[in-house]
Amino acid sequence: MPGIYPKIIINFKAYNEGFGHSAHNIAKASEFVSEQSGVLIGVAPSYMEIHPISKHYEIPVYAQHVDAIEPGAHTGHILADAVRHAGAIGTLINHSERRLTLADVSGAVDAAKKANLQTVVCTNNIPTSAAAAAFSPDFIAIEPPELIGSGISVATADPAIIEDSVKAVKNINSNVRVLAGAGISTGDCVKRALELGADGVLLASGVVKAKDPEEVLFNLVSKI
Numbered sequence: 001m002p003g004i005y006p007k008i009i010i011n012f013k014a015y016n017e018g019f020g021h022s023a024h025n026i027a028k029a030s031e032f033v034s035e036q037s038g039v040l041i042g043v044a045p046s047y048m049e050i051h052p053i054s055k056h057y058e059i060p061v062y063a064q065h066v067d068a069i070e071p072g073a074h075t076g077h078i079l080a081d082a083v084r085h086a087g088a089i090g091t092l093i094n095h096s097e098r099r100l101t102l103a104d105v106s107g108a109v110d111a112a113k114k115a116n117l118q119t120v121v122c123t124n125n126i127p128t129s130a131a132a133a134a135f136s137p138d139f140i141a142i143e144p145p146e147l148i149g150s151g152i153s154v155a156t157a158d159p160a161i162i163e164d165s166v167k168a169v170k171n172i173n174s175n176v177r178v179l180a181g182a183g184i185s186t187g188d189c190v191k192r193a194l195e196l197g198a199d200g201v202l203l204a205s206g207v208v209k210a211k212d213p214e215e216v217l218f219n220l221v222s223k224i
């Protein structure tokens, strides 16, 4: 599946609803809505769910983080090759809840690329987006931390950060796709983010904590 780029990625984080039966429900709904709408939806579950989800569902699966390490004597680290072997096609790097130094972002991007994983580097502002673009990841995901989990959409609360990140990133490397994230939960948010120049969205609570994830997913793709 490398070379296939989702328009929507759902980050399961470490939510209670992000593992076990409910993780499968979200993955199954993502697969169904992708098939029905033609809009590709990827998921970033916990490490333990990467293998079962990638085995059972025809959707792109991402890790939430990999470490900047080569195979070898590293206890308690996340190896990009192991993530790939488990069935992930890519990984988030530098999420707001898993921040790295710039050197470690660079190292993690290199490690992921060597393991043939797509890279989604998360950033919190425009200068960081520009810096991360220089590493030529597949995606940059701009997510203002203060809006993450707030239910307030970045697309309406801070449209300039999307527009300006897209400009900054494409200025440095026009091949890097930009995702917008934080507070995205409806088709209108997705539509607005795409109008502002984003190639897609990264979201979590709007789907993961929803009573009916499938209904939310159908709504998310409804205006694309």
Ligand SMILES: O=C(CO)COP(=O)(O)O
Binding pocket: 011, 095, 143, 147, 148, 149, 150, 151, 181, 182, 183, 184, 202, 203, 204, 205, 206
């Ligand atoms: O951090 C996020 C996705 O990685 C955004 O989280 P919310 O969609 O819950 O705001």
